[in-house]
Amino acid sequence: MAKLRAAVVGCGGMGRCHLSALQKMEELELVAACDVMQATLDRRAEEFTMPRTFTDLSAMLEEVRPEVVAVATQTRQHREVVLACAEAGVRGILCEKPLALDLAECDEMLDACTRHGVQMAVNHQGHLRPTTLRAQAMVEQGVIGDLLVVRGVNKGGRKCGNELMEMGTHTTDRMICFGGHATWCHAFVTWDGRAATAADIMDAQEMSPRDRDSGLVLGHRLFAQYGFQRAPFGEMAMYAWEKTLAYGVDLIGTRGQLMLRGSRMDGGLLHLDSPIFDPTRGLDQWNPVTGLPEEPVWGSMDDSVCVMYQHLLRAIETGEPHPSSGDVGRHALEMVMAIYESHRRGARVALPLQDRTHPLDRWKREGG
Template identity: 30%
Template sequence: MNRRHFIAATASSLALASHAEPARKWRVVVVGNKGSYGHSLDTMWLKVPSTEIVAAADPDAKKLEATLKELNITQGFADYHDIAKAKPDLVAIGPAMGLHRDMVLAAAASGARGIYLEKPFCRNLAEADEIIAACEKHGVKLALAHRNRWHPTLPLVKKLVEEGAIGRLLELRGRGKEDRRGGMEDLWILGSHVLNLGVFLAGKPQSCSALVKLNGKLVTPADVNRGRADYGPIAGNEVHARFDMKSGVPFYFDSMQEAGDPKVGFGLQLIGTKGIIDIRVDQTPLAHFLPGNQFQPNNEPRTWVPISAAGIGKAEPVAEIGKQVMSHTAGALDLIASIEENRQPQCSAVDGRVTVEMITAVLASHVRQGASVSFPLDIRDNPLADWK
């Protein structure tokens, strides 16, 4: 495992266990919409001793009042453009991604030094470009809430693959949650987690070929819903995509409506000649190892072995590892460290743009009848927007 990541994870655990008051607290403003703060991006800061929530923004007066009461604060704004009045160090943005671009631009100009943003990142590459440019202009660090990227087990999984624990890596296979949102909505909401992890483990995408279907038939321009402000133009309840990654291995992503098992969750598998590593997003343990070649029949039983931050089949050395990751505590601490160390967070705005580019590539390939498209893409808008 990467020593720096292990030390950081252990330090995070110790920081949470300590009751000592920090010398300085980071001022946090949380931004919501009609009471929505994503996956607890408002209350997460109550678990980080080095921060204090000083204000909240929400255009819904009743929802804002309830938020102020829950967070035990008094300063609230109906318009998120006013958050500069609270002099924030950090801004947490939780609403759906249709509002992300405008909210991030306001947060970047507010004097804040860091932004913690709910995923998915934004609706298209043009918005991603604007967000990154604004953060660079104002010297702001942005962390995207793909919380599993801060999991201490993840760097170990990467090292295991690089050292040949599963033999030669043949491919990555990812699936979404595949519930009622199966297809493109699943790719945006949950598949963005899977794509982000795939890039971390196999390098950036080089090309993509994909098809999108609706009830078993290829999506046509007539099937496109252009009235979804939260996603932009969207269509299809079935997605089949292949990405060729920088490492030389293919990464497949599939999602079919109502094909998933809620007990299993969603994630990806790294398939090698001598074994498989399975990653289940938001689960504890995060990963499991299955030895042996999956293509070779075997009469002997094989058992999935948990992978901890210490290794395959070893006891977990990081206290309450699942709680730290799921509560976004690890992400918050890394965002603060990235500001202090003048580096990018482990899951940054640039990482978010790569994920948006991969989803855009799926649509671009489908519009071109499944033809392979190369990265970087030559378009910045959603390919369905002007498809006729």
């Protein structure tokens, strides 16, 4: 396959990571970068070879005609950038997470991609991490028996409202890797130690000015239960604890358990030959799963982004969806929206959600 022309839109923190990844990829040629801030483009031009830079997206799309685009703006701008790229004939998009502010936006973006024949992928890199792939194979081989519970463990360090939009879809995405799509959700969200109400809904940057602009958020702590296509139970707790190495996914089966963690913790994948939670069994009784790919492929964030591009190129070539496709990325956000919808209604909700607008926006307008 001839080299495809690639461009990055949004050259802040994560845009820098995409620029770095694209410069490493032999199959792609970085032809342009776009950011509304000229100063940001100037800073990036000192680090990377960027043949053309633009502060205007339509000018870039018209003049450069990129075939692959990284969408690395903050979430509020994902929709407008993706729609413009789809209409301009881009063949593949790697969009940052979360895909959009709500499901209505996701639907509009994915419809446009389908209409224009664009392969859309969402940059949840955990989807293709060696630990995820190996654990999927082990579950498939029956190493832990029948899968009963998929548990997402959050990274911590934030109130759950912000955490859901910052890290939450990485967690729900990884739960989807094992459970398939969620079929129901029952959640409870607290604020100040009581049930969160419509009056507690705020913008992400009001909850934490250090975080990104990711729309409406709610809650300090939460507990959510799910049912999945391939597992009867799922759960996710966000207790706003300190940042922790426990961030990851636990899989509990009828015969054993798998614990997926970051690479700093025993290579990231541990196996316990028992389905029973037993506090007397320490970490020393868990067996590290060995033989996972070594560095440098997984040594840095941009290397894991390279893997996402490799799969995007394959999707463009074959017409098969990316493993972390737009549809999967939308479902990862749907699991977050279902938490709010369930809490708002005080009831278990079925997925897919019928109303695609933001549950918090509706709740706020209804005044509780």
